[in-house]
Amino acid sequence: MKRTWILRLCLAANALFIVVLFFACKKQHETVPANPLASQIQSARDFFESTIHSAATPPNAANYRAKLQKSIRWDLAQTTTLSGKPTIVAPVQFAGHVYVSSDLEPGTAFDLSSLTRLVISPDSENVFHYGLLTYIPDSTAIQTQTFNTGILLYEDWQGNTLSAPQRFARRHIAITNSDNKQIDIVQTIQVCNEIDGYNYAPDDPEGGINTWSETSCNTYTLPAMSTGPRIGPGSLPGILGPKPIPSLTIAIAPPTNPISNITNYFKCFTNGSSPAQTYSVQVCVDEPDPGTRQPWTLTSGGAAGTSAAANPLNVGHTFFVLTENDQGNIITRNVGFYPATSIFPIAGYTSAQGVLNDDDGHQYNISLTINVSATQFFGILSSISLGNNPGFNYDLNTDNCTTFVINSLGSNGVVLPSTKGTWATGSGNDPGDLGEDIGQMQLGPNMTRNTVSSAHPNVGTCN
Amino acid sequence: MFVLIVYLALHLTSDTAGTSVKWDDTKNWKIYALNNSAKVFTISVDSIKPLNGDPLNDDSVHIFLRSAKILHVPTSPAWMGCYLTSCENRNGQLMKIVISQYGGFFLNAYDGYYYQLDANLTRPWLDYMRRAYIKTE
Numbered sequence: 038m039k040r041t042w043i044l045r046l047c048l049a050a051n052a053l054f055i056v057v058l059f060f061a062c063k064k065q066h067e068t069v070p071a072n073p074l075a076s077q078i079q080s081a082r083d084f085f086e087s088t089i090h091s092a093a094t095p096p097n098a099a100n101y102r103a104k105l106q107k108s109i110r111w112d113l114a115q116t117t118t119l120s121g122k123p124t125i126v127a128p129v130q131f132a133g134h135v136y137v138s139s140d141l142e143p144g145t146a147f148d149l150s151s152l153t154r155l156v157i158s159p160d161s162e163n164v165f166h167y168g169l170l171t172y173i174p175d176s177t178a179i180q181t182q183t184f185n186t187g188i189l190l191y192e193d194w195q196g197n198t199l200s201a202p203q204r205f206a207r208r209h210i211a212i213t214n215s216d217n218k219q220i221d222i223v224q225t226i227q228v229c230n231e232i233d234g235y236n237y238a239p240d241d242p243e244g245g246i247n248t249w250s251e252t253s254c255n256t257y258t259l260p261a262m263s264t265g266p267r268i269g270p271g272s273l274p275g276i277l278g279p280k281p282i283p284s285l286t287i288a289i290a291p292p293t294n295p296i297s298n299i300t301n302y303f304k305c306f307t308n309g310s311s312p313a314q315t316y317s318v319q320v321c322v323d324e325p326d327p328g329t330r331q332p333w334t335l336t337s338g339g340a341a342g343t344s345a346a347a348n349p350l351n352v353g354h355t356f357f358v359l360t361e362n363d364q365g366n367i368i369t370r371n372v373g374f375y376p377a378t379s380i381f382p383i384a385g386y387t388s389a390q391g392v393l394n395d396d397d398g399h400q401y402n403i404s405l406t407i408n409v410s411a412t413q414f415f416g417i418l419s420s421i422s423l424g425n426n427p428g429f430n431y432d433l434n435t436d437n438c439t440t441f442v443i444n445s446l447g448s449n450g451v452v453l454p455s456t457k458g459t460w461a462t463g464s465g466n467d468p469g470d471l472g473e474d475i476g477q478m479q480l481g482p483n484m485t486r487n488t489v490s491s492a493h494p495n496v497g498t499c500n
Numbered sequence: 501m502f503v504l505i506v507y508l509a510l511h512l513t514s515d516t517a518g519t520s521v522k523w524d525d526t527k528n529w530k531i532y533a534l535n536n537s538a539k540v541f542t543i544s545v546d547s548i549k550p551l552n553g554d555p556l557n558d559d560s561v562h563i564f565l566r567s568a569k570i571l572h573v574p575t576s577p578a579w580m581g582c583y584l585t586s587c588e589n590r591n592g593q594l595m596k597i598v599i600s601q602y603g604g605f606f607l608n609a610y611d612g613y614y615y616q617l618d619a620n621l622t623r624p625w626l627d628y629m630r631r632a633y634i635k636t637e
Contacts, residue, residue, distance in 0.1 A: 382578055398633040
């Protein structure tokens with residue numbers, strides 16, 4: 038009896054082991070990539086990383102895009118078939134925000150990362166070929182939302198052109214025979230790519246924007262028809278044979294400027310307790326009619342050379358120059374509060390989302406400099422920082438640039454006169470009244486007044 | 501591949517410019533060391549000619565202005581600071597262009613129209629002009 042029980046127990050244990058082993062094996066089986074597509078992508082990746090990515094070849098100095106830091110999004114790679122050959126396509130991610138536009142679609146900027154793909158395909162001898170394909174839509178593509186027309190740039194990882202940029206139109210489909218390697222016509226063309234643009238160095242208050250220009254001319258001797266299964270524009274569906282194209286202008290522009298991130302803009306200021314560390318706030322006022330309380334001026338007769346309908350209405354401006362002096366180490370930042378879009382002195386059009394701008398190029402005719410404590414200074418910075426917040430609106434009557442300055446100081450114990458002017462469509466604080474109040478006020482020992490505008494650049498950088 | 505290309509470009513929006521000026525035809529852009537609004541608005545084109553302006557890169561300006569549309573306004577926008585610039589049109593005539601220090605709009609004194617840039621170009625445009633102006637000081 039006992040022996041029978043042991044035998045049954047052994048059989049049950051064996052069965053359980055088999056079940057466990059089955060699921061264990063099944064689980065293990067699931068973790069092994071059996072997907073042939075994944076295998077193709079992995080093979081392409083191995084080829085690229087071992088032969089191309091690891092090469093120490095410098096980028097083409099004339100190709101600005103090639104010098105940008107970029108990486109391959111293998112996690113988003115896909116497979117497709119071109120000319121009967123399996124082809125792996127992976128997005129190329131450029132560091133930061135890089136935008137391009139061309140004269141094919143004036144005024145529209147495209148995210149370069151969204152336009153560029155790495156394309157890898159084996160040839161008939163199973164040898165991989167690769168290229169970076171950049172598609173720039175033209176105006177027809179954008180207007181019709183069909184994206185069948187535009188220009189294709191085909192380059193290697195270093196930015197050297199692999200084949201001439203091509204204009205194409207899908208309606209003229211000319212899919213080539215993959216076995217056709219006969220060159221019918223050879224033509225020589227020269228293509229010049231002119232690239233103009235600018236980069237931002239967000240933390241460089243003196244030269245945060247760098248303009249640059251590059252012109253690259255290449256001469257191509259090309260067949261009039263595609264020559265076979267090689268990847269690239271020549272074998273992509275819908276591409277015409279090579280033909281001369283107009284010169285291409287590409288602009289690269291980042292979408293932000295330094296002060297769009299106010300925390301970064303202010304980050305060089307340090308909250309120190311040393312008596313040698315001093316802080317000052319300069320309130321700069323650009324009065325519409327200097328020396329008067331006039332809240333706005335209208336250039337009668339219009340701006341010189343214009344019709345009367347264009348009479349410019351000047352409401353002036355008030356802004357801050359903020360300075361920290363740490364034993365001679367000066368940090369200065371200019372900042373002013375504006376509407377993000379144009380506003381008008383008409384009911385219903387006086388308000389817009391607020392935005393902080395760098396005002397180091399703004400003129401003023403009177404200013405008041407106030408020495409403040411570290412606590413006050415950083416409290417003022419915090420108040421100013423609200424100006425970029427979504428929903429923090431600029432209003433010509435109730436929350437304009439002058440109101441912003443008065444409130445930012447007032448909430449931190451620095452009280453300025455708050456005279457309100459009136460105009461046809463409203464009333465509120467205004468540069469004319471604040472400027473004249475500053476001109477007439479009794480100055481405290483921590484204040485100085487200046488009635489001459491001088492250069493007030495941002496000063497100082499930090500890591 | 502075209503499916504891919506379509507996918508790549510689907511997020512893009514159409515925004516063709518409708519302007520009375522072919523900005524790509526303009527040249528010899530300059531910015532002047534003058535941003536007193538009253539003086540900028542009243543200075544005549546003839547008075548601009550003898551001024552020494554700093555050249556702006558024509559191509560860079562073209563890139564920004566390709567998106568410019570005429571701003572149909574009931575009255576003048578509120579100006580809060582401006583830059584004085586000039587350029588020549590395709591006929592070589594000098595045009596006075598007054599650029600706002602906010603909002604991405606400007607006044608072409610030659611045709612009397614206000615123009616507005618695309619919102620996504622306003623920040624870079626203002627930064628570009630500000631830095632160009634500072635170099636004139």
